Amino acid sequence: MKINRVFLYDEPTVPEIQIEKLQKFLKDAFPIKVEIRKNFLEYSSKDVFEKIASVRIFDLKKPFQKHVPSLKEIEVEKKNQDASGQEEMFLYDGFKIQEIISEVIPKNENKFDTLHVFFTNKITCTFDEGDFRYHARALISSNPTIISTSGIVEAPAKPKQFYFExxxxxxxxxxxxxxxxxxxxxxxxxxxxxxxxxxxYLLQTIMYQETGETFCDQNDCRLFNAHWQKDLLYTQIENKKFCKKHLEIIKKMSN
Structure with missing residues (x-):
């Protein structure tokens, strides 16, 4: 494998991540070292909260425009509270958050063979040039990788009838x-x-690092890019299998 070490940065406001369990999952699946670290805010500079507040999104139909945050907005970021389920949830430009997060990675760990995975409770979004609007993302694959626990809830759509009702x-x-x-x-x-x-999502980002491909187009594969919650639950909980192509790749990576 190209990767021989993975760092998992925790999000303490979401204990359901079960980060020790994820560490074991990766160790059992691949011949790599996996280390757990605290939330990235623990390693950041004092101005990180202002930087994060400055990449909030206020207009979904406009490309990124840097925001000048108020003192109140900066204070909200400092608290990093669990905002799940609240009426007002802030959106953030995912690529800009990625740039901010990159600053906490030590230079001696910023290597091609080391993958950094950051969990966050923030809703990370990316601007789609296809329909000229922002969309929530559960996963932003690269190095560092961002996995948004709020994005997992909000990005894949719920049943159509749910919205109709x-x-x-x-x-x-x-x-x-x-x-x-x-x-x-x-x-x-x-x-x-x-x-x-x-x-x-961890499997998808590791596949991206190894092959340059993140997702599979077959909806019975665990690497399928689920746009609907029903597909997400099927591929990751009910089925938990790979298509023939990706099963062979996973087997080679596991040896």
Missing amino acids: LMSNFSNEKIEDVKKKYKGEFLEYHDPRTSQVIEG
């Missing part, structure tokens, strides 16, 4: 009723299935 009578009570009706059909914040799903 919300639109027919939108209210806080209605939202809760519809969520109960479709409970189990999509991931929620602090979902106990989170860690299992993250295993798939």
Whole structure:
């Protein structure tokens, strides 16, 4: 393998990541060293909170424009609280967050054979030139890699009927009723299935580092790029298998 070491940077506000379990998963799957580190904010400079606040997205239909954050916005970033499920959740440019995160990687660990994976509770987004708008992303593959626990919940779409029922009578009570009706059909914040799903995203980013390909186009493969929650749950929890092509690649990487 091109990679021989992986660093996993924790997100303490989301214990469902189960980072020790993910460490064991990678060690069992590949002949690599896997180390756990604290959240990247623990290693960052004092101005990191201002930098993070400055890459918030306020207009989904415009490419990135740097924001001049207020003192209140900077204070919110310092607290790094669990904002899951709140009415107001901030969006961030994923590539800009990636640049900020890169600054905490020691120079002697910034190598091709070392992969850095950062977990975050922030909703990371990328601007799509195809439809000229930002989209939430669960995974931003590169080195460093970002896995957004909020993106896992928000990026893959819920069942179409879920949205239809919300639109027919939108209210806080209605939202809760519809969520109960479709409970189990999509991931929620602090979902106990989170860690299992993250295993798939880890496999995808390692595949990208090794082959240059992140996703598979077959929806029965664990490397499938799921745009719907039902596909995400099927590939990562119900099926947990690879297509023939990627199974062969995984076998070679595992030896």
